[in-house]
Amino acid sequence: MHAASHPNGEPRADVAVVGGGIVGLMIAWELVRSDRTVRVIDPDPAGGASYAAAGMLAAVSELHYQEDALLALMLESAQLWPGLLDSLPEGTRDTGYRTAQTLVLGLDAADKRALTDLRAAQARHGLEVEPLSVREARRIEPMLSPSLSCAFHVAADHQVDPRRVCRQLIAAIGSRGGSLVRASAVALLRAEPGENARVTGVALDDGSGVLAGEVIVANGLGASGLGGLLAPLESALRPVHGDILRLRVPDRLRPLLTATVRGVVRGHPVYLVPRDDGTLVVGATSREDGLSGVAAGGVYQLLRDAQALAPAVAELELVEVTARARPGTRDNAPLLGRMRDTDGESIAGLVVATGFYRHGVLLSPVAADLCRRVVDGESPSSLDAFHPDRFSQAKSKEPV
Template sequence: MNGAGVDGAAVDGAAVNGVGPVTVIGGGPIGLAIAWRCAAAGLAVTLHDPQPGSGAGAVAAGMLSPVAEAYFGEEELTGLLVASAARWPAFAAELTAASGIDLGHRGEGTLVVGLTRDDAAAARRLWTYQRQLGLALTPLDAAALRAAEPSLTPRIGAGALLPDDHQVDPRRLVTALREAAVRAGVRLVPSAVTDLDTIGAGTTVVAAGWASGALTGLPVRPVKGEILRLRAPAGAAPALRHVIRGQADGEPVYLVPRADGEVVVGATVEEHADTRVSAGAVLRLLRAATALVPELAEYDLVETAAGLRPGTPDNRPLIGELPGRPGVLVATGHYRHGIVLTPLTAELIRDRITVGATLPDSVTPGRFAASQTRKAQSWT
């Protein structure tokens, strides 16, 4: 693959002379990172968003989980996650230097656990698959689990350490990206774009999350996720050292600890487009969280929130030219993976604009147009 491949560096030696202005639609982590990278490359960049950082990124937990999110039949997506996660340490350091803001990037790794016998059996099947892909995963016995996380319930039936699955604070990330973008010369316009035809000459990048579907006609849909934020009582030490992911009586849950005593608990997955938080979702998440870490029952419930993830039919993002619209690129459809895929997506879009780098076939929007053509032909 030419240019900024998934596993390679950006093409060197090509100038940005002759590249017109860039307009980015959407001020979440993806849009802000693209704007920052393009501006840092010497391009004139304008970003449109009524409230940058107010979308799904403000609700996200911030897990960087290439291994825990490696599911059966999604090998191409797993490759993207692994490639982008490997970029995160350098990306975080560069962004902190550019913005002066710490991102809360932590690398203790993630513990994946199963509570019941059925939970443990399902977890072991997935671990076998993930290890077959060559991903880093170390099964742990009960004693090792308790040593790593003393607050875990002794009822845990199985566990594993994923050393390459880290975390970042998405709210700090958005603040840092906005600051770095402004310092690099990005012009922020606090308004929405509802019609691509209103954008002038140059390159347009649609990075508007689930709202990108209406702008582009691509199959991007909103997938609701509800999340909770707990906080340790005043004076209490944080209950957790690692991100915890797993199942409690069949209910999937994750726990993401912050250094200040906050624990993010999430998240539901629902095919809805509203952002209300239901009592049932809160009940399910708290029941699963406290089943894994009983101490969390004593924490304060300080926030409940819901966000809309941008889903696609194959769960892979859409990165590249919008079919039939010269000069329009898209960077959307990241579903649950927007935070971990931020560095790679920004790099791919920047290098496509500046040096014409080739994009991975697995992410180009044309894959759906081609699929629709084949389907139409099969009906004739």
């Protein structure tokens, strides 16, 4: 299909995707593959949380208590990643995808108790986690500290490089006729009459607009700034800032690590993700202190804890320090599906995909699949727990 122009000169598309991070780009790729015209709207594609993300596809390691529905979604998405990568055109498959094992480590006795409890929870969900002796862990990764209290092996968790994935998705979308609009969305366009009439497109900050049969809002924290029909998201989303480091491993220390290392150091989580370009990603803090820039204490904590697990980290070159805000929700689960009006009826033409918090990279394939199914007219049952207006709807049903 080819894009046409509205009589007013506004570009028309089958779908407008607001947000050019990994979630929005993955959705756009899924939709162009279904022979739809797609326009992705973002002033700085792949420059937000996706730029900072480490890219761990860690459904097993990321298990948290009382998140059963989210776990099922993560496991489903992890299974979708290989097929998604195979769907990319030749020449756009350099995504840094690695199936290297993951080691989960604890430093002291309290860390060991916490990770042992986590392993018990993982076992109850049928997730495979193998305990290792510290000696066995150091046989796999000789640069690990001998002072560890425990080690576990997770074979199912993998990784990608989100920056490379986003670059390749942009190229792939373009190869199928999709286009990128480097502008900010400021409002939704709606058909008249009626406050909750069908959404027909997006107004941009340069005074222009994009008309579309469907609008998918996938711009993270920016979703709440569109107001109007999306006003309920203002109280549903919160910024959770994270600091993340990138270090270069000198030739004499390569490979510093071959496995992804996830550790708990005196109660603080830290991860070390080796890249095939000789760099190491160390992250990430989780702050709700209002500081949008890099936190000095966060950098100190990450370096301290990374060195506790792998002492040679002190000999690496610190090449990048980044901070970004991740879109969190009250239950740490995404806001995903059709928006509903105050009567609980679905709003035609409007789909939301945000609130992915720390799981945006992992969940992007399943989010794309579900959004495409919604646009196709389906109502997937797996979305029932993730309605984008579930918090406001629940509040409206409280007795007075």
